[in-house]
Structure formats: C-alpha cells, structure tokens
Amino acid sequence: MTKKNRKYIGMLGGGQLGLLFLQQAKRNNKMVLVYDPDKLCPAAKEADKYIEAEYDDMKSLDIIANECYVCSTEFENISYKTLEYLEKSINVFPSSKILKITQNRKLEKDFLKRNNIPVTDFLIISNHDDIKDLNSTDMYPAILKTTGLGYDGKGQISVNNNQQLTSAFTELKSVECILEKKVNLDKEVSIIAGCYQDGHIEFLPISENKHLNNILYMSKVPASLDEVSTQEILGIAKKIIKNLNYVGVIGIEFFISSDKKILVNEIAPRTHNSGHFSIEGCDISQFQQQVNVLSDSEPTKSKLLEPSVMINLLGDVWEQGMPNFEIIKEYNCANLHLYGKKTPRKKRKMGHITVTNKSLETAVNLAEEIYEKIQKKVK
Ligand code: ADP
Ligand code: MG
Numbered sequence: 001m002t003k004k005n006r007k008y009i010g011m012l013g014g015g016q017l018g019l020l021f022l023q024q025a026k027r028n029n030k031m032v033l034v035y036d037p038d039k040l041c042p043a044a045k046e047a048d049k050y051i052e053a054e055y056d057d058m059k060s061l062d063i064i065a066n067e068c069y070v071c072s073t074e075f076e077n078i079s080y081k082t083l084e085y086l087e088k089s090i091n092v093f094p095s096s097k098i099l100k101i102t103q104n105r106k107l108e109k110d111f112l113k114r115n116n117i118p119v120t121d122f123l124i125i126s127n128h129d130d131i132k133d134l135n136s137t138d139m140y141p142a143i144l145k146t147t148g149l150g151y152d153g154k155g156q157i158s159v160n161n162n163q164q165l166t167s168a169f170t171e172l173k174s175v176e177c178i179l180e181k182k183v184n185l186d187k188e189v190s191i192i193a194g195c196y197q198d199g200h201i202e203f204l205p206i207s208e209n210k211h212l213n214n215i216l217y218m219s220k221v222p223a224s225l226d227e228v229s230t231q232e233i234l235g236i237a238k239k240i241i242k243n244l245n246y247v248g249v250i251g252i253e254f255f256i257s258s259d260k261k262i263l264v265n266e267i268a269p270r271t272h273n274s275g276h277f278s279i280e281g282c283d284i285s286q287f288q289q290q291v292n293v294l295s296d297s298e299p300t301k302s303k304l305l306e307p308s309v310m311i312n313l314l315g316d317v318w319e320q321g322m323p324n325f326e327i328i329k330e331y332n333c334a335n336l337h338l339y340g341k342k343t344p345r346k347k348r349k350m351g352h353i354t355v356t357n358k359s360l361e362t363a364v365n366l367a368e369e370i371y372e373k374i375q376k377k378v379k
Helices: 016-027 059-067 079-086 096-102 105-114 128-132 162-171 227-243 286-295 323-328 360-374
Strands: 008-012 029-033 050-051 068-073 120-124 141-147 156-159 176-182 184-196 202-205 207-211 213-223 248-257 262-268 308-314 336-340 349-356
Touching: 008 016, 008 059, 008 079, 016 029, 016 059, 016 286, 016 308, 029 059, 050 059, 059 068, 059 079, 068 079, 068 286, 079 096, 096 105, 096 262, 105 176, 105 262, 120 128, 120 156, 128 162, 141 162, 156 162, 184 286, 202 227, 213 360, 227 248, 227 262, 308 360, 323 336, 323 360, 336 360
Parallel strands: 008 029, 008 068, 029 050
Antiparallel strands: 120 176, 141 156, 141 176, 184 202, 184 207, 184 248, 207 213, 213 308, 248 262, 308 349, 336 349
C-alpha cells in the first residue's frame, strides 16, 4: 500500500484515554484506528476502524503498519517490542525506546538520576536475599511497588518494617520491585506537554492533584504554586523531554515535600488523567495537542480559559445503585464524561466531571457538591 493510502492515526489501546483522543480527532476530521484485545473497550464502538487482537499479533499489527500514517499508545503497559515492530514501517510517538524506560519504574528512576533530576529515595528488591541484606533503618515508612505493570495504585503495598516487606514482596509474587521511601507530602502536581515533531514544546497549565487510596480523586487548575516552584517544574519537564528526545504527549507527576523539595514521581508516556480538565478548561486540550502532534500540525498553545476542577468517578460511586447524573443538568458550569464501561468495579475509572468557574474555590465547592449529589439515590 502506498503512503497516500494510509488514512488513519493508529491508537494502541482503547481505554478512556483512547476514547477521549478519538472524540477530539473526530472533531478535527481525522480518522482513527483503535487496536485493543478487548472488544468491549470504551473506544471500540466509536472508532473509524477497530481491530480486536493481542499486542504481539504481528499479522494484525501489520494492518496498522499498512493503513496508518502514524501510531501512538494510550497506556504504557504494552510491550515496547510492539512499538519497535511498528517503527519499521511508520512513525510511532512516543518511540519504543521511550516506552521501554517509562514503563519500568527502575529504568525510569535510573534515567532521572542519570540526569540529576531529584526522585524519592528507593532501593531495588529483586529477591528475598535483598530484604535480608537490607539495612533499612531510614527507609520506613515505605511503599513497595512492582517495577512493571502498575497503574492506579495497583501493584503497590505500604510497608513499615522488614517483616511487612517480606510478606508484601511475597504477595506481589516476588517480581522485581522498588522500595520507595514515603514522602511527607505538601502537595502533588503534574504537568502535561505536547511535544511536537519539530522539537516545539507546548505545556498545559500545571494541575494540583489530590489522591485517595493512591488513585487520583481531584485535579485543580491552576495549582497553588509560587513562581520559583513553577519555573523549577517547567525546567525539570523541559530537561526530561529534551533528554528523552520525546515526541508525543507526556504527563509528568511531581511530589512537593513538606520541606518544599520538588521530586519527580513518575513519567506517563501519554495523555494523563490529571489533564482531563483541559477538555473544557483550555482552548486547546491535551487531546487536541495529541491530535496536532500526531498529525504534524502547527504547534498550538494551550491557554486556561477559566479555573477548572476535575473529579474522577470510580466504580465505587455506583455502589448504592445508578448515580443520579440528571442533577448535573442543573449546573451550567459542569460537564460529565462517561467512558461507557459496562461493569462499575470498585476503583475502576468509569468517568469524570469537570467544573469551570471564574473562581477556583467556587469550582471546587460546586464539583464536590455535584459529586455528593450524584451519589444520593433518586427519590
Ligand atoms: P501509579 O502508577 O499507580 O499512579 P504512583 O507511584 O504514582 O503509581 O502512586 C500513586 C499515588 O500514591 C501517588 O500519586 C501518591 O499519592 C501516592 N504515593 C506513591 N508513592 C509515594 C511516596 N513515595 N510517598 C508518598 N506518596 C506516594
Ligand atoms: Mg502516578
């Protein structure tokens, strides 16, 4: 097939990040091919073309190689080898090299340390002998995290001593882990950028994130940060993007400790949950940035239109029955996004709400009010 017949942007993964990307791409008249082994995934139904296949199925990957002019991924837990295979035929953003680093907590931390970027104190735990040899007096309290395949707090266990560490390591099937010292947090923030093929970087406004049980609960924008911290975060983000030769959309999570140190928590090689506010809160959302980067369009700035608050709707919200989404219609400033997932399992991201207002404080109050109200049973 000649190049001009390649009509799709390929997206590996059809979860909510794939769906929200697809919805933006459609508004831009771009065609998207979604590839996901689960035909019930959120993005399958709305895709211009959908392929149900495993990520190592070369024959099916060849459809992307032949029919897409560019390809991206919406989550990091696919083998970087899938991207490596596609790179032989088409542009893949971010590249397999970047995915390989950012999908593994050890390689990611090694990269950050090599570049003199501050991270949490950590140790690698590869086997039970590493625990025996551990001189751990100043490591606890800590979190044991698998180096691969973790997301939304999965593959993480809090530990306070070597005994708990031993059972946690066994519970995580003795796979390679990092033991991360718990940071006394002042706040968590994140920054998202569209990193263009010509080297341009367009940052979205920094968001301030509140987690519950290690899963994102709320993002507030603008983050309450002084100018010095803002510049430091921007500087670190630029360094990461430059030194990874990053092309695509990137999300970088930061910890700010109670003694005001700025540490990088982790790098997401994709759009980020904390950037969902930008769909309504910015003129150019993170998904519009992604469409622009992948289609090699002119770099465009993302401007905050109004202070914004996003709250995630996890499956837990369905616990008392179907939430009362009708209530949202009473609020002009509120927007509901549901991802079309069938089973509202606990901790599963089912959707989100975004509230924009000229006052951030009002936006927070309204978002929490709506969040409470939708969980009340309809009378
Ligand atoms: P995930 O890939 O699940 O997002 P993270 O490593 O970002 O994993 O952890 C999720 C959340 O758990 C963080 O955003 C933070 O709230 C909390 N957390 C993780 N590691 C630490 C740490 N070392 N100190 C304090 N809080 C942490
Ligand atoms: Mg995280």
